Amino acid sequence: MLCIWYYPSEAEAKKAVVFTVRKMNFLLETLQVMILSVYYNVEGFLRLFISARKKNVTGEIVLITGAGSGIGRLMALEFAGLGATLVLWDINQEGNKETACLAREKGAVRVHTYLCDCSDKAEVYRVADQVKREVGDVSILINNAGIVTGKKFMDAPDSLIEKTIEVNTMSHFWTYKAFLPAMMANNHGHLVSIASSAGLIGVNGLADYCASKFAAIGFAESVALELLSTGKDGVKTTIVCPYFINTGMFDGCNTKWPRMLPILDPHYVAKRIVNAILTEQAYLLMPRSLYVLMALKNILPAKLAVLLGVYFGAFNFMDAFKGRGKKQQ
Template sequence: MADGVSRDARLPLDCAHPVFYCSAGDTNRPGRSIMNFFLETIQVLLLSIWYNVESFIHLFVPRKRKNIAGEVVLITGAGSGIGRLMAQEFASHGTVVVLWDINQEGMKETAKLAKQSGATKVHYYLCDCSDRNEVYRVADQVKREVGDVSILVNNAGIVTGKKFMDAPDSLIEKTVEVNSMAHFWTYKAFLPAMIANNHGHLVSIASSAGLIGVNGLADYCASKFAAVGFAESIALELLANGKDGIKTTIVCPYFINTGMFDGCQTKWPSLLPILKPDYVAKKIIHAVLTDQVYLMMPKSIYLIASLKNILPMKQGILLGQYLGAFNVMDRFTGRNRKQE
């Protein structure tokens, strides 16, 4: 300022208080801030009641399913397992299906099945999602040859199945690169078009091991925790920027019978069953069609994940032992070290 005194130095002492955010010459601002606090609190309480009522209603009344005919769906890890089944399910809705995998023959088979299931067009590309430069290169090729991707499904995943101290450094790095870092690169590649159009859907195939630590899956859990945290943060970032037309779905299933976790056992199959792939694929597509943000399977995972955050540590460990979390990987064999 002209007299050499800063604006901040001229503020009344009360204006430095972090709650009121008042400015010079605005003596009524503290009162307005308090009023705003009460009004916003009432608004939050009323909306919270409504959202819970709405959620209760939808336990009995199905949510409206959106039409995805003509959407361009890209699925990573589409050469086998859940990726292949999701491709078929999405294809049945008249979408354009784009497949990525490191397994060329597997993708060819998936492409054939997707076409038979009703896809308007099917494209497949060899891509190692753990390689950032390759993701960007193949993504550019997709955008040139197919167009903008509007539904992105990050499904590619691997598991070492070794105790942390027994796992080679290279496998630990690969697990993080495929299961979490790949999500960063695919979002960087395809999210700009979604933001420009304020339209799209991001699907992260994570794991219940991304919510709760599991003995014998340290690197896998770390990578899936990262995938969940990343997806949640991106969802909030989009909402904060007014991009509410871009939906997100985070999928956290228990072990799925695809071969990836062969040998794993469940202590209480009625409570934590090994999931059937067809069931999982159908539930994922339904979650996308109804804009469901979180999908945990089986439903007991919702309760177990909640209890983890509120129980005393010793009781949480006791519950983990009861559920068999300490021994679930004891007989792990996997799919002959093959990536899914």
């Protein structure tokens, strides 16, 4: 019997090895994903019943934009008793000083106020440099400043549309550019974006506002992934998406079903946000019903989504709006 032995070439042998390695990597990575998926689901379920441990922010430098009123002020007061150094930015100098006084009454020892128009890139960079010289490197950045025009798209002046994007979106780019390098160098810090439920789903009469908040969320998510991919896992991120808050910014807006989608109490919102920061929660939606609504948005047919929008009054939220581009939140 004649036997013919086949010896693969070097190139064919390398291809076989590469194929085998890729197959093993695929199996191992798939197994890893399956195991971790179970672990993270169990972890998430347990957190519904067990409170996460809160980090200590004593000595941390917390910068809050839009701190002169509303949610910005209330968050400052929440941090005041936690031993953090407060850096308060606002375009309203008197309101900012009042926040500082209230924070000191709440126990804050170091409070610094700065007049800053967050829509102005040059001013953000200038004031940021001043903060670094006078206070130090910011370790918790809370982008809270924002405005709303409350006009339908075709009725909104170009200048107000541009201002909405500049304050609600572009200012986040400039504050991150100013303070993120130090956080990355230390692999320590926290970036917080106070966005909106209007950044998750379009709202009739809020085209420019929704666009600005969608962009803010996308920006924050992208930077969070960049930090993870570069190994800077010590810099945490939190994205906050609340429904309308009773601060005057959306004065006159109403809700069709207040038990399911209530107009939120600002003190409750501020406490929830600070708790999310202390427990390093990646996303915070308020009220909890938003988690269900957002899940439905992604799986329902478009026509059914519109039907539910009518049911929940999404087309009439802004009918009685009385706000005038007020500061957030």
